[in-house]
Amino acid sequence: MVFPILPLYGSNSIDIVNKNRFLLLAGQSLLDCVSFNGQAQIIDFVQKFKELKLVSIYLNDLNEFSGDDVVNLLNNGISTVFTKQAVLKESLINEFNVPAERIVLFDSKTSSYPNKFVVVDDFKESRIINAQDISLGLFQDSIINAIRTDRDDKLYTTLVVDEYEKCLGLVYSSLESIKIATEKKIGCYYSRSRNEIWIKGLTSGNTQDLVSIEIDCDGDSLKFVVIQNGNNESAKPSFCHLNTESCFGELNYGLQSLEKTLKDRLINAPEDSYTKRLFNDDDLLNAKIKEEAEELTEAVTSKELSWEAADLFYFAMAKLVKNGVSLRHVENNLKMKHLKITRRRGDAKPKFIQNKKQKVEAKVEGERDLTNKKIYLNVIKSSNKDDVEKAISRPIQKTSEIMHLVNPIVQNVKEKGDKALLEYTEKFDGIKLSTPVLCAPFPKEYFEGLTQEMKESLDLSMENVRKFHAAQLQTETMVVETQPGVVCSRFSRPIERVGLYIPGGTAILPSTALMLGVPAKVAKCKEIIFASPPRKSDGKVSPEVVYVASKVGASKIVLAGGAQAVAAMAYGTESVPKVDKILGPGNQFVTAAKMYIQNDTQALCSIDMPAGPSEVLVVCDENADADFVASDLLSQAEHGVDSQVILVGVNLSEKKILEVQDAVDRQANELPRVDIVRKCIAHSTIILCESYEEAFGMSNKYAPEHLILQIENAQKYVSLVDNAGSIFVGQYTPESCGDYSSGTNHTLPTYGYARQYSGVNTSTFQKFITSQQISPEGLQNIGKAVMCVAKVEGLDGHRNAVKIRMQKLGQLPTDFE
Ligand SMILES: NC(=O)c1ccc[n+]([C@@H]2O[C@H](COP(=O)([O-])OP(=O)(O)OC[C@H]3O[C@@H](n4cnc5c(N)ncnc54)[C@H](O)[C@@H]3O)[C@@H](O)[C@H]2O)c1
C-alpha cells in the first residue's frame, strides 16, 4: 500500500468516511483504539469498508485494550498494530504470540516507520493526519505533492488496473484530472490526442468507479484501481477504444473469466441448457459439488488433480454466481483468514472422517457398486476437445512421483547389491530367497511339468518369431563410395550382454521371454540374462519361462522384478552380471527404473524403449462385428488396471454402439480377470468420429501401442497411420496372435511413445559401426573441404591432419598456409 497520508480515525470513523468517501481512495487507515468503543466498533468499520486494503490500529497501552482483544482484532481483518511502546510490542510478541512483523514500532528518533510502510519518501509520523481534518483539497494536495513528472507536457504516467489488479491500460493524468477523479471517485484522465480532460465512459458508457490510488516507489507514476462498468447489463465492460477489456486485449484467464462467463449465462443461457438447469436446481448443483469434491479426494496424478479441481471450482463458482457472491467476496474472506494469527486445529468434522474399518467397508461397498454396474465404456464425440483430451490421457502416475519411489530402490541396489535385491524381493514380492539367481544349465525339474502341447505351442511361436526376426537381421556390410577414393561402410555387431525383463506381477508372461530371447539369439548376443519376479507360491519362476530361457541360451535368470531387477542388471551385483542393454516391458516401476539407468553414465547401459501398461486402439465402422470389437478391447483391458483401451468409431449408429457395449459387458463378465477389466474400462472410452480421416487423425494423436483396424478395406487405410507400435489389419487379425505366435514382436512402445520409438526388433539387439578408407585420390577430392570447415570451427589440429598428408602427397604447395 503506497499512499502519502495515513488517515487516523476515532469512534466517529464510519460517519466521517460516509461524508468524505474520497478518504477510502487512500486504501489505508489507522484506528485509534482509545477513542473506539470496544472491539465491535472496530470490526464493524473493517467489514463496512472492505476496499481499505490496510486497516491498522494504534495502541498506547494494554490497559485500554487487552492482549486478547488485540489478537481478536488481528483475527478479524486488522493487519497491523502501531505503537510507540517497545514494552507493549515485546509483551504482544512474547505473551500473546503476535508475529513481530504485524507490529510497527514508531521510531521515536526519526519518527519514521520500518520499510514495509515506506511510501514515496520516508513515511513519517507527520503523515498521520486526523481523518476529520482531511479536506478534499488537502487529500488532493497530498497526492500532487508526492508525484513528479519529467515530461514536457507535465502529465503523469498512470497505470489503470481493475479490482483484481489486472492491467487495463496506460494513460496520463493532469493535476486537474486527478482532482476530478478524487472528488467524484471516477476514472478521469487527460487525453493527449484530444488535449482535454477525459472522463472515462462519458460517451461510451463504459464508466469506471475509482477504488484507490497508489503512487509508485519513486513517485513518478500513479496507479488507479478501478471497477469497470459495462454500458448495458450483459455486455462486458471494455477499457480500450477497440472495445476490448484492456488495451492488451481481452482479460481471458483464470477464475475471473469463469465468473464472468457464468454471470453472463445466469442471464442469457437458453432455458433448456445444462447451465440453466444447474442454476434452477439446487439439489443438482449441490450434488455436483459433492461429487466433484469426492473425485478430487480420489485423484492421484497431477492431471487427475488439476482436472477434478477445475470441475470443483466450476460448480462452486456456479453456486456463488447464483447467490450473488463474487470472487472478490471470496478473496476478501481469504485475506481475512490469511491475516488470522490464531488458527483452528483444522480437524475435519466427524462425519467426514473414516476410520480404517469404515474405509475398508466403503471400498468394499464401492466395489460392490461397481460390480453391480454394467461394464460400459464412456462414449464421447470427437468434436468435444476437452472430453477427447481427458479420454486419451493415460491413467498413469506422474513421472516425478514414480521416480521419487524408484530412485531409492535403484540407489540401494547399486550400493548394496544382492543384499538389497533380496530385501526388495521379500518386501514387494513377498518371498524370502537365499540367492537371487538361477544359473544355466537350468534344473531338469523345471521342465517336468510342461505338457507336450505347451512345448509345441512355445516352439511354434518361437519359430515364427525367429523367422520374422531373422529376416530383419542385417549382417552384410553396406559399402558406398561417396567420392572416387572415399569408401564408407557400415556393418553390425551384436550388443554383447543383454538383460531381458519378463513381467510377472499380475500375470507371468513366457510370451515376453520368447519375444525378447529369440531376437537376442538371432542377433547373436554373447550373453543373455533373464529377470522375472519369482512366484509367491514357491519362489520359483514359471517352467515356461525357464523352457524359453534354455532354448535361447540364457546364462542366468535373475529372480527379481520391478526397479530392483533393472538396477541389478544395470550396475551388476555379486551374483548378477552387469549388462550393456536392458530390454522388456513392465509396470511403471520397471519403466521408470529403465529411464533412470539409461540417464546414469555410471551405469553405461541403454534401454529399448518405454514399454509400459498395454493399450489398444480399435478403429471400427458400422460393418464391424461387435463381438470381435469387444473381444479385442478386452484382450488388452485384462492386462492390468492401468491398461487403457480406446474404440474409435466411424459413423456408428446408436444400435452398433449398444451392440458393442453389450458385447463388452457380456464377454467381460465371463473372464476370470473381470475385476481388472472393470477398472480398466472405467478409464477407457468410445470416441465417435464422422470420417475415416478423422478417426486416423485421432489414432495418430493417441499413438497407440496396438492399432486394430476393423473397417472395410482395412489395408487401404494403413497408409494413413503415422504413429502406432504395431497394426492388426482386418477383422480376422486379433491382437492376441501378435502377442504370441504370428511372428511380430509384442514388446512395443506405450504412453504415446510410438511417435518416436519402434517396437523391439532384431536391430534393437545390434549396434552399427561405420568405417571408411580414403585413398590419395579421395584425399584430393575432399581434403580442401575438410580444411575449410575445420578452419571456420577454429580447430587447426583437424585441419593440419589433412594438410600434412596432402603436402607429402604433393597435392598442396609446401608453403600452403
Ligand atoms: N508394452 C509392452 O510391450 C508390454 C508387453 C507385456 C506386458 N506389458 C505390461 O507390463 C506390465 C506388467 O506389470 P506387472 O505389474 O504385472 O509386472 P511387472 O513384472 O512389471 O512388475 C511387478 C514388480 O513390480 C514391483 N512393484 C510392485 N508394487 C511396487 C511398489 N509399490 N513399489 C515398488 N515396486 C513395486 C515388484 O517388485 C514386482 O515384482 C503390465 O502393465 C502389462 O500391460 C507391456
Ligand SMILES: N[C@H](CO)Cc1c[nH]c[nH+]1
Ligand atoms: N499385449 C502385451 C503387450 O502389450 C503382450 C502380451 C503378453 N501376453 C499377452 N499379451
Ligand SMILES: [Zn+2]
Ligand atoms: Zn496382450
